[in-house]
Amino acid sequence: MSRVFAETKSVCPYCLQTISANKAVGDDGYIYLEKICPEHGFFRTLIWEGKITDYLMWDTRGDYKTVPKAAMQPKNGCPRDCGLCTAHESDGCCVLLEVTSRCNLHCPVCFASAGEGLVNEPSLDEICAQYDMLIDRGGPFNIQLSGGEPTIRDDIAEIIDEGKKRGFSFFQLNTNGIRIADEEGYAEYLKNAGVSCVFLQFDGLCDSSYEALRGRPLLSTKLKAILNCKKHFLPVVLVPTVCHGINDNELGDIIKFAYENMPHVRGVHFQPMSYFGRCAMEVPVYRLTIPKILRNIEEQTGRLILAEHFTGGGAENAYCSFHASYNISPDGRLIALPSNRNSGCCVKSSEARDFVAKRWSSCDASENIEYETSLDEFLANPYKNIFTVSGMLFQDAYNLDLERLRKCHICEVSLKRGLVPFCAFNLTSADGTTLYRNKE
DSSP states (O other): OOEEEEEEEEEOTTTOOEEEEEEEEOTTSOEEEEEEETTTEEEEEEEESSOHHHHHHHOOSOOOOOOOTTOBOOSSOTTSOOSSBTTOOOOOSEEEEEOOSOOSOOOSEETTOTTOSSOOOOOHHHHHHHHHHHHHTTOOOEEEEESSOGGGSSOHHHHHHHHHHTTOOOEEEEEOSHHHHHSTTHHHHHHHHTOOEEEEEOOOSSHHHHHHHHSSOOHHHHHHHHHHHHHTTOOEEEEOEEOTTTTTTOHHHHHHHHHHTTTTEEEEEEEEOOOOSEEOSOOOSSOOOHHHHHHHHHHHTTTSSOGGGOBOOSSSOGGGEEEEEEEEOTTSOEEEOOOOTTTOSOSSHHHHHHHHHHHHSOOGGGTTOOOSSHHHHHHHOTTTTEEEEEEEOOOOTTTOOHHHHTTOOEEEEETTTEEEEHHHHTOBOTTSOBSSTTOO
16 A cells, blocks of 8 residues: 655656646655556656655755746646746756757667657758847756767857857757768767767667667677777767666776776766657556666676765655766775765756856866976866766656646756756657657
């Protein structure tokens, strides 16, 4: 018998109608989201594989709220008024600018369902209009050039240049890395174009993980892409999609590989599987949640990294993410930086933007400086020596909590609506119906 301890709102996974939901402690002591749709029945989803005391203690940041600039008045209620509306409780931090729907892969799992239907590829003028809209809505934000596969386009340099003219300074490239690996000189082109960081799809160190999640073996391609980025001092963040039973046994190996390739690999950003967009995986009874992921990391790194090092979200809802930062000492040890549990790493979205930009950007200004000792170099390059491990748990129609959604500061760009929270933009019903994607 479940014990309800909090109420919220969610949606039905079949009709996407907004319905009441409860957060409840199950017989196993874990936390579940429970809801009933009058038409489609009862749904129960694991959201925290841990004790209720740990669940409640995870959110230590307080009830900080900001009203987005140029917010719209709600008409139909959350999540149907995204743009952002006045009910939203966070302004933007990272904004996804989808520059193409084309892709050179056809992954079994893809939130954007890339490569399907009509090609959607905004012109440079349309992208400039999106930049202008973002400035009016509170920018400049951190920009993630996404798709589809953004490197399909040949004008990344022009896209970044137009953004810089308008005051945007941090440009993250969300990519599978194929063109970076295969095309000689392309990593150098991206570096010269002003890419701040390559956000590299990296699902593990076994080809079986790529075959399951991407449809083909890609490990050698990923390693070549990282090597080419390293040659041109182009920072890389490894971004694994984590799926139970496929690659959740590789978390420790991924982290070890990442910090062994510091400073060019800046960190790892885990993204546990969310069931929206194109997804060949069946929605499971068991889900990976924050406590289980952190336990896996601790066990698989031989306690090199501890679960207690991590805190929840800063500007976003605490239950959306986890984060820890480490200094790499002169002798190669990982030293956990203070977690600041009382407030999180950031509170305002503007602080989150700066935090991400500093942690993941290049630090190559001193690459050609010779230091007398490794300690001198360590002290002269504080951000170069910082390694981050983080994760984002995106919501789908089964575990959507509208309290979490209202704190979202990762948004998709829509010229029609403005800024739409990522999880709302990509929300997909069991039959593939969406609220926002492809509804422009």
